[in-house]
Amino acid sequence: MRRIRMPNHFHHAESVTRQSCLSIICRIFTHNAVGELIFTGTQNCIRTMSVIFQQARIINPLQHVDITGTVKVSDEGIIEEVVYGEETLAASSADRVLDLRGQILAPGLFDMHCHFREPGQEYKETLESGSKAAAAGGFTGVALMPNTKPVIDSPLGVAYIRHHATALPIDLEVIGAMTVASKGEHLAPFGKFRSYGVTAVSDDGSAIQNSQITRLAFEYASNFDLLIIQHCEERSLTMGGIMNEGLFSTQLGLKGIPDVSEAITLSRDLLLMRYLEQHKLHDPLRRPRYHVAHISTKAALDLVRKAKQDGLQVTCEVTPHHFTLCDEDLFHAEMKGNYIMKPPLSSRENREALLEGLADGTIDAIATDHAPHASHEKESPSDQVAFGITGLETSLALTITELVDKKVVSMSRAIELLSVNPRTIMRLKPLLFAPGETANFTIIDPCALWSLTADSIKSKSTNTPFLNRPLKGRSRGIFHKGQLLESDGV
Numbered sequence: 001m002r003r004i005r006m007p008n009h010f011h012h013a014e015s016v017t018r019q020s021c022l023s024i025i026c027r028i029f030t031h032n033a034v035g036e037l038i039f040t041g042t043q044n045c046i047r048t049m050s051v052i053f054q055q056a057r058i059i060n061p062l063q064h065v066d067i068t069g070t071v072k073v074s075d076e077g078i079i080e081e082v083v084y085g086e087e088t089l090a091a092s093s094a095d096r097v098l099d100l101r102g103q104i105l106a107p108g109l110f111d112m113h114c115h116f117r118e119p120g121q122e123y124k125e126t127l128e129s130g131s132k133a134a135a136a137g138g139f140t141g142v143a144l145m146p147n148t149k150p151v152i153d154s155p156l157g158v159a160y161i162r163h164h165a166t167a168l169p170i171d172l173e174v175i176g177a178m179t180v181a182s183k184g185e186h187l188a189p190f191g192k193f194r195s196y197g198v199t200a201v202s203d204d205g206s207a208i209q210n211s212q213i214t215r216l217a218f219e220y221a222s223n224f225d226l227l228i229i230q231h232c233e234e235r236s237l238t239m240g241g242i243m244n245e246g247l248f249s250t251q252l253g254l255k256g257i258p259d260v261s262e263a264i265t266l267s268r269d270l271l272l273m274r275y276l277e278q279h280k281l282h283d284p285l286r287r288p289r290y291h292v293a294h295i296s297t298k299a300a301l302d303l304v305r306k307a308k309q310d311g312l313q314v315t316c317e318v319t320p321h322h323f324t325l326c327d328e329d330l331f332h333a334e335m336k337g338n339y340i341m342k343p344p345l346s347s348r349e350n351r352e353a354l355l356e357g358l359a360d361g362t363i364d365a366i367a368t369d370h371a372p373h374a375s376h377e378k379e380s381p382s383d384q385v386a387f388g389i390t391g392l393e394t395s396l397a398l399t400i401t402e403l404v405d406k407k408v409v410s411m412s413r414a415i416e417l418l419s420v421n422p423r424t425i426m427r428l429k430p431l432l433f434a435p436g437e438t439a440n441f442t443i444i445d446p447c448a449l450w451s452l453t454a455d456s457i458k459s460k461s462t463n464t465p466f467l468n469r470p471l472k473g474r475s476r477g478i479f480h481k482g483q484l485l486e487s488d489g490v
């Protein structure tokens with residue numbers, strides 16, 4: 001479903017302009033199931049005046065741009081002018097001017113792997129609270145994994161999220177389930193997903209174990225031009241495991257998860273991809289596209305590296321917690337529950353391999369796997385513990401602190417990992433700094449020193465190992481949907 005907003009009192013709103021923002025009544029129109037435009041109510045919309053983003057460091061790897069410049073955005077949220085260099089744009093009293101010297105203006109960050117828990121587990125997170133956390137972290141859009149309750153395995157679930165997304169400050173893309181109820185037994189309706197604008201399918205959280213179902217998923221996904229996102233885990237090896245198997249799991253007396261589990265599922269999938277390509281069993285016009293979620297081991301990275309060299313359409317993402325922490329950090333931590341996730345924090349060697357993969361281009365994207373849980377579900381690292389941690393509010397800062405500041409990647413490559421590549425992988429419209437384009441930016445202060453505290457957190461949940469950790473770099477705000485949303489406390 002698409003929503004179109006039409007201002008009721010547009011001319012009146014224009015005539016009372018020259019304040020910092022305008023409140024107008026918008027009529028909401030929605031496409032019904034047969035594509036007709038129907039009136040569904042009114043809503044108060046805030047429209048900003050023209051904004052001039054003055055003298056920012058503009059970075060967009062897609063345009064090979066990393067240069068000082070100024071961007072003017074109309075009150076409709078469209079880029080009117082871009083000038084590079086020291087030249088500034090003259091502002092009238094009606095324009096809001098943001099002096100961004102020392103700040104970065106980047107295409108809006110996009111997180112391709114989030115769990116917002118709605119419908120079904122709203123006590124952990126809702127579409128609204130998750131969106132607030134995302135906006136605070138500098139994201140103008142996220143892709144939601146389908147493992148809600150119920151699982152998003154039909155167009156109805158997709159429509160539910162799209163309906164609620166229109167009123168939120170960021171874009172919510174929906175990833176459809178790969179199999180019905182993510183049980184790995186019967187494929188979900190890929191064709192219907194496609195007609196509802198879904199671009200990717202995944203059974204994140206419960207990797208498909210059955211090779212025949214996986215093969216069928218590849219074939220149908222290629223028919224409907226859907227990306228397959230795989231959570232790689234061989235469950236017969238990981239069943240009952242809590243943390244990475246090794247010295248530290250032994251010392252803590254916790255059941256281990258052997259790190260080879262990830263590469264076993266990935267190997268099978270890549271073998272199937274090669275087989276289908278070799279025998280031309282996929283759609284002749286569309287080759288299968290495959291994306292590895294939250295990659296965490298050297299063995300898996302080596303497989304992706306080789307697959308890319310061989311020309312397979314394979315991409316992968318890493319989470320900030322996997323490139324920042326290892327199982328030794330869990331061993332020393334007080335709140336061990338906040339260090340428990342799948343795949344588990346791995347060995348120091350695996351973490352170093354991830355840094356190498358980020359530097360050499362094997363890793364395509366940084367994604368948070370934002371997985372909120374209530375405190376009581378994370379209290380102890382027992383077999384009852386809930387897997388996963390939140391990440392939207394610390395992702396950008398950890399990227400700058402752990403990767404850019406330590407010279408693992410450049411700032412431009414960081415923007416590629418956090419914005420350009422995830423959008424490309426998800427087949428979303430590229431964001432450009434050019435007149436006529438829709439303004440969709442993240443403003444980044446690369447030098448801000450700060451910490452995430454329990455009372456400043458926007459997510460409904462606080463299950464993160466990064467609370468009170470000194471961080472460098474943060475989002476100062478986002479500009480999206482015609483609105484400037486400045487971050488608190490910046």
Ligand SMILES: [Zn+2]
Nearest residue numbers: 204205231293
């Ligand atoms: Zn997962």
